[in-house]
Structure formats: structure tokens, C-alpha cells
Amino acid sequence: QVQLVESGGGLVQAGGSLRLSCAASGRTVSRYAKGWFRQAPGKQREFVAAVSWSGDMTNYADSVKGRFAISRENAKNTFYLQMNSLKPEDTAVYYCAISLRTFGTNAGAFDYWGKGTQVTVSS
Numbered sequence: 001q002v003q004l005v006e007s008g009g010g011l012v013q014a015g016g017s018l019r020l021s022c023a024a025s026g027r028t029v030s031r032y033a034k035g036w037f038r039q040a041p042g043k044q045r046e047f048v049a050a051v052s053w054s055g056d057m058t059n060y061a062d063s064v065k066g067r068f069a070i071s072r073e074n075a076k077n078t079f080y081l082q083m084n085s086l087k088p089e090d091t092a093v094y095y096c097a098i099s100l101r102t103f104g105t106n107a108g109a110f111d112y113w114g115k116g117t118q119v120t121v122s123s
Helices: none
Strands: 003-007 010-013 018-025 033-039 046-051 058-060 068-073 078-083 092-099 117-122
Touching (some): 003 092, 018 033, 018 092, 046 068
Parallel strands (some): 010 117
Antiparallel strands (some): 003 018, 018 078, 033 046, 092 117
């Protein structure tokens, strides 16, 4: 069984930056595609970013392109979401997830999930 734990969330002013981390334990996750999703109050969970298991492909939601970057550090069994130029509409609980089956935007195809970390961007 794989456990994922997010960290790095918090309160930041608009225009600021945060780096979220997702630490995996229980199994090496280097062969998994990795993704980040978010859910704002009253809204459905939405795709943010993903990286293929090999690291040679990334995918981003249009709303975060050019501002967010996903990366991974296999030696630490950890992956990251660097978030720059944050906007109030980025406020949400951010979840990390991994998948053996897909490199895509469908949350249903991800196999393991963290419990989330709150990101709040003030205007």
C-alpha cells in the first residue's frame, strides 16, 4: 500500500509563491505518473498538473499554465508543485495522486491519493 502526504500549503498574498510537496511511503513510486488536483469550496475536484512516470511529459490545466510547475525527485520518493504568481482563485485544497495506468487529467484513473493541503491566496 502506498501512502501520500502533502505539505507546503498555507496562506499567501496574491502574486506570491508556494511549493507543495508530496512524499510517498510504502512503495517506490518512480514508475507511477504523478498528478496534482485541487478542490475549492462548493466546486468539484479539478485537474491541475501531471507528469509522466519517465518525467519527459507534463500536462497542465489552462488556468495554471505558465505559473505552476510539476517536478519529481525519485531519490526522495517525492514530487512537487511549484506555484508562482498565485491568484485568489487558486485557493483550494490541493491533493497529490499517483497512477500506474495513465498520464492524464482524469481523477478517476489515479490510484492513490493524499489527504490534501490547504492553499489560501488573499487578495
